[in-house]
Every structure is written in C-alpha cells, then in structure tokens.
Amino acid sequence: MRAAIIDGKGIAAQMRSENATEARELAEQxxxxxxxxxxxxxxxxxxxxxxxxxxxxxxxxxxxxxxxxxxxxxxxxxxxxxxxxxxxxxxxxxxxxxxxxxxxxxxxxxxxxxxLKDVEGMHPSSIGNIVYNDLALGPCTAVAAVEILKTLPLKLEGLDVTVIGHSEIVGKPIAFLLMGLGATVTVCHHMTRSVAMHSRAADAVFVAVGKPGLVTGDMLKPGAALIDIGINRVDGKTVGDADFDSCAEVAGWITPVPGGVGPVTVATLMKNAVLATRLQMAHYRAAFANTEA
Structure with a gap:
C-alpha cells in the first residue's frame, strides 16, 4: 500500500486560521x-x-x-x-x-x-531554550517538521526516530524537540558509518541535508513516517532529499516537496509573530505597571 501523503498546505491553513483569530484579539487590545x-x-x-x-x-x-x-x-x-x-x-x-x-x-x-522579537527562532537563547525543553520562539523549520509528526496517529513517547542531518537550526533542534516529547532519537551526519542501518530501525525519519535522492525506499522500515525537509532544484523541478517514488512504496506517511514542510514553516513563522506580540505585551505591561495603585 502506498504511503499517505501528508497535506502540509492543509495543516498550514488551519494554523493561519488560528493565528488570525489570536492576532485579531491582540489588535483589539x-x-x-x-x-x-x-x-x-x-x-x-x-x-x-x-x-x-x-x-x-x-x-x-x-x-x-x-x-x-x-x-x-x-x-x-x-x-x-x-x-x-x-x-x-x-x-x-x-x-x-x-x-x-x-x-x-x-x-x-x-x-x-x-x-522577544526573534520570530525566526535563530537567536542563541532561542536555540538554547530548546535544550531545557522550554520552547517559546523556536526555529521555524524544526518546529514545523515536529508539528507535522504530531498530526499523525503515532504515540511520540518511546517512538524511535532517526534524524538525518545535524545543522544548528534544523537537525539538532528537531532532535531536542523530539526528546522533549519522549521520543528516542538517533542523529546521523556525514560521519555516520551506516545511515541506512539507523533509518531502517526508525518509526519516523526526518531528513534535512540538501542532497536530492539521499533517502530511498530500501532505507525505511515499512509503515514509517518520512518527513522530508530538503529543498533542491533538479532539472527545473523542486525536489526534497528523499526519492519520493521509492519511499512512497514503503513509508506509511510521507511529506511531498513542495507542499509539505514548507507551508507549515511559513505558518509557524506567523505563529511565532503572534506569540512574540503576546510576550511583548506582557513584558511592557509588567515593566510599566502602576505598583502604587
């Protein structure tokens, strides 16, 4: 049975709707x-x-x-x-x-x-907070990828996950976010001896390397979730880091490229903007509160 294609655009649309409601409430204040x-x-x-x-x-x-x-x-x-x-x-x-x-x-x-204005989640303090499982304004792509996994009917506690790629703003934050949710995480990189050995044992695989076709169907456990974060241009087309056709024959769920992680990343940026506004409102109110009243 072919994998279910994860609808990143649909997830993003739901997030935009929720953001708009909260943004309207903030604007009224x-x-x-x-x-x-x-x-x-x-x-x-x-x-x-x-x-x-x-x-x-x-x-x-x-x-x-x-x-x-x-x-x-x-x-x-x-x-x-x-x-x-x-x-x-x-x-x-x-x-x-x-x-x-x-x-x-x-x-x-x-x-x-x-x-407080770091809506991209790139400031060292924003990245560092993830280590302490204190997520506020997290790096958008990493947060979006994990949010997509959370929409699937998988129990995150104890889930075996392999993250392929260990960049400071995607791979590493994903690993820490997942550990904070109770998953067991393996991180692979260019010095990993056998990426396929780790990915075949995983219930979910995240890939963010920037190499088209890096992950193939024979590298996946049947029924696993594949979250493809890669964005590459090949022969005028945008493709991910996974060979979509072979992976779709094995995986249980798969994100398309484009239309998967990308739209959710931009929606996460807007979610961070709304959250940042709320945090700043609270900060200014606390700083200028009338303590004599």
Whole structure:
C-alpha cells in the first residue's frame, strides 16, 4: 500500500486560521502583530520567500513590511537598524532574509535581534531554550517538521526516530524537540558509518541535508513516517532529499516537496509573530505597571 501523503498546505491553513483569530484579539487590545523583513543587496534570491511570507502574513492577521538595504551598507549600520527595531514597540518581529553579502555574517545579525522579537527562532537563547525543553520562539523549520509528526496517529513517547542531518537550526533542534516529547532519537551526519542501518530501525525519519535522492525506499522500515525537509532544484523541478517514488512504496506517511514542510514553516513563522506580540505585551505591561495603585 502506498504511503499517505501528508497535506502540509492543509495543516498550514488551519494554523493561519488560528493565528488570525489570536492576532485579531491582540489588535483589539492595541497590539497589532507586525513583522519587518530585512534584505540586503540583490533581492532576487529571496524575493519568492518574501512574497510568500507577506501573503501568509496577510491571511494570518499579521502586518508585514519588507525593507531592502543597499549592498554597500556596513555591518555597524545594519546592527544599528536592528537595535532601532528592537526598541520600537510597534515592531513585534524581525526576519533576516538570506543570502547576505559576504561582509555581513548572518550569525552576528541573529545575535543582534532581541530574543522577544526573534520570530525566526535563530537567536542563541532561542536555540538554547530548546535544550531545557522550554520552547517559546523556536526555529521555524524544526518546529514545523515536529508539528507535522504530531498530526499523525503515532504515540511520540518511546517512538524511535532517526534524524538525518545535524545543522544548528534544523537537525539538532528537531532532535531536542523530539526528546522533549519522549521520543528516542538517533542523529546521523556525514560521519555516520551506516545511515541506512539507523533509518531502517526508525518509526519516523526526518531528513534535512540538501542532497536530492539521499533517502530511498530500501532505507525505511515499512509503515514509517518520512518527513522530508530538503529543498533542491533538479532539472527545473523542486525536489526534497528523499526519492519520493521509492519511499512512497514503503513509508506509511510521507511529506511531498513542495507542499509539505514548507507551508507549515511559513505558518509557524506567523505563529511565532503572534506569540512574540503576546510576550511583548506582557513584558511592557509588567515593566510599566502602576505598583502604587
């Protein structure tokens, strides 16, 4: 029996609807969620992402402003821009679009975004909180991938999971999120001796490496869930890290690429924007509370 295709677009639509309701409630209290997108130099590579983010923001009740700065802007100037946005209570979230010019390291910018406005979940404190099972504004792709698994009729406690890929913003956070939910997690990387040995023993497999066709059907346990996070261009088509056809013959559930993790990731970004707004509202109210009343 062929695998059930996981409808990422449907999951994302449900999330957008819930976000819009919460965003409306916040707006009625004077806290309209608002995101600012920062891109630098030639925006062609990021243009599609920005358009998708803006479209999703509008359907999620979140205001969206795209700002583009010239490639000649200095690191110090850009950090100054971020500090200004951090201090502006009308801005609730900051997105840093990639790629960036060579003279602007993305990690430095991520550290400059205030943790309460880190809707991408890239600040070191946001990543670190996951280790303590204290998820607030988590990295969007990792959170989205785990949320997709949670929609399946699988008991996460004790579930054997293999994560292929150990990047700081996807693979590692996924592993920690799953461990926090009670799963038993194996993480594979480029030095793993036999990835297939681990993936064939898993009830669920996550793959985020950036190599098309890396995971094939003979690497899966029959009936396992396969969450494909990879995005690759092959012969003009967008494909994941799994060979979809062979994996679909073995897996119980599988995410398509596109239409799987991608839409849920953008919806998670908007969910973070709404949560960030709520956190900031609470922060300002506590800071300026009238304690003499």
């Amino acid at each position: 004077g806290w309209q969620p608002r995101l600012v997108s920062i891109s630098v130099g030639d925006t062609a590579a990021a243009e599609l992402y920005v358009r998708n983010q803006q479209k999703t923001a509008e359907s999620s009740g979140v205001e969206f402003e795209a700002r583009n700065y010239p490639e000649t802007i200095s690191m110090e100037q850009l950090v100054g821009v971020l500090h200004g946005l951090n201090a502006d209570p009308r801005v609730n979230g900051i997105i840093i679009q990639r790629p960036l010019p060579a003279h602007i390291p993305v990690k430095t910018l991520q550290k400059a975004v205030h943790p």
